[in-house]
Amino acid sequence: MSRVYIFDTTLRDGEQSPGCSMTTPEKLKMAAALADLGVDVLEAGFPIASDGDYEAVDAVSRQFHWLQVAALARAYTPDIERAAKALQHARRPRIHTFIATSDIHLQHKLRKTRQQVFDDAVAAVTLARNYTDDVEFSAEDATRTDPEYLEEICLAVVEAGARTVNLPDTVGYSIPEEYAALIRRMVGVLGDRATVSVHCHDDLGLAVANSLAAIAAGARQVECTINGIGERAGNAALEEIVMALKTRHDRLPFETKIHSEKLFPASQLLTQFITFGPQPNKSIVGENAFSHEAGIHQDGYLKNPSTYEIMSPASVGVPESRIVLGKHSGRHALKKRAEDLGFRLSKEELDEVYHRFTHLADNKKGLRNDEIIALVEEVVGRAAAVGR
Ligand code: MN
Numbered sequence: 001m002s003r004v005y006i007f008d009t010t011l012r013d014g015e016q017s018p019g020c021s022m023t024t025p026e027k028l029k030m031a032a033a034l035a036d037l038g039v040d041v042l043e044a045g046f047p048i049a050s051d052g053d054y055e056a057v058d059a060v061s062r063q064f065h066w067l068q069v070a071a072l073a074r075a076y077t078p079d080i081e082r083a084a085k086a087l088q089h090a091r092r093p094r095i096h097t098f099i100a101t102s103d104i105h106l107q108h109k110l111r112k113t114r115q116q117v118f119d120d121a122v123a124a125v126t127l128a129r130n131y132t133d134d135v136e137f138s139a140e141d142a143t144r145t146d147p148e149y150l151e152e153i154c155l156a157v158v159e160a161g162a163r164t165v166n167l168p169d170t171v172g173y174s175i176p177e178e179y180a181a182l183i184r185r186m187v188g189v190l191g192d193r194a195t196v197s198v199h200c201h202d203d204l205g206l207a208v209a210n211s212l213a214a215i216a217a218g219a220r221q222v223e224c225t226i227n228g229i230g231e232r233a234g235n236a237a238l239e240e241i242v243m244a245l246k247t248r249h250d251r252l253p254f255e256t257k258i259h260s261e262k263l264f265p266a267s268q269l270l271t272q273f274i275t276f277g278p279q280p281n282k283s284i285v286g287e288n289a290f291s292h293e294a295g296i297h298q299d300g301y302l303k304n305p306s307t308y309e310i311m312s313p314a315s316v317g318v319p320e321s322r323i324v325l326g327k328h329s330g331r332h333a334l335k336k337r338a339e340d341l342g343f344r345l346s347k348e349e350l351d352e353v354y355h356r357f358t359h360l361a362d363n364k365k366g367l368r369n370d371e372i373i374a375l376v377e378e379v380v381g382r383a384a385a386v387g388r
Contacts (some may be wrong), residue, residue: 004215004219005256007070008041011027017231022273023052033265033270035067041221047085058087068134069093073098075123077127080127097125097138099117099139100139101149102140102146118153122159125157125160126161136166136197137157142166142167142170154189155189155190165197167199176212179214181217183198183219198222199236201234207228212245216252243263263285267284319336319340325357325372334350334372
């Protein structure tokens with residue numbers, strides 16, 4: 001059985017996208033949820049980018065020192081030194097250094113020759129290895145890079161000490177068969193000397209499909225985010241990759257260490273911190289992902305859930321029972337629902353929420369999850385509410 005490592009970049013690639021900025025306390029709460037979920041590597045930020053990012057990587061490294069914590073750095077000495085410093089309290093620090101390798105980026109962005117980029121990449125990995133054994137190299141825009149040149153760079157950075165080589169589809173341009181061929185080629189070239197990693201963007205809606213094709217072709221680390229947040233159309237969604245591997249184990253015989261029943265709570269927690277949640281019809285974690293509306297579907301579902309459900313809501317942490325929270329509901333059901341939505345309430349907080357809930361529920365048919373969230377937030381305050 002092949003193990004696939006989950007590299008979460010919710011706090012880095014996810015966080016750097018519009019509407020997704022998080023404070024350090026929020027990042028720490030999210031990191032706790034990600035650790036609980038069982039991610040293998042947690043990319044906590046890009047320390048040279050801002051003081052906030054530095055502080056977040058430092059705080060995550062201190063508080064979750066047993067985790068494999070990664071920090072991003074351009075292939076540039078000040079970046080690598082800053083990343084190393086931010087990671088100084090991590091027991092298993094990973095420096096993740098990158099440089100673009102496609103001619104488009106070389107000519108228009110970096111204004112460097114292939115030889116210069118090659119030398120920068122090797123020098124960055126060599127420097128990073130002075131700080132940690134765990135160095136990842138990313139060839140930005142790998143999918144639009146001349147494969148011959150990509151091969152040379154990958155071999156050289158592995159020779160310099162990189163243990164993970166990431167081949168991102170930075171601009172979401174690739175399609176599954178093509179990406180799989182590239183990954184298969186690089187896995188063949190690098191053999192056992194390095195783990196080949198993938199990092200896909202969803203510009204064409206193919207991030208998860210490309211990631212799965214890459215895993216089948218030999219990639220053993222996949223970079224992804226909760227709810228698929230990230231630059232532009234987002235990154236590959238962690239929950240979709242994990243559940244595809246789990247649900248279609250017959251065709252994708254790979255293991256992750258993710259506790260899938262914690263996917264929905266993690267998604268809900270993230271939603272509290274950023275400005276938007278998953279769209280209602282989002283796979284796995286959307287509000288409607290396990291709802292049945294059409295009469296024929298409801299009828300089949302009620303006779304046997306397997307007629308219309310390929311995975312159980314409980315397997316991803318969606319509250320199994322579709323209990324309508326109404327005026328006859330008790331404190332226990334309310335507490336359970338609040339927990340399912342990412343809130344841990346103290347006894348006094350629960351009493352207060354329950355008091356307000358009974359008043360509201362008297363005049364309604366039932367409270368929706370967003371109404372429950374609003375109620376809880378009214379009582380405990382938005383930022384303080386979550387992750388306790
Ligand atoms: Mn990215």
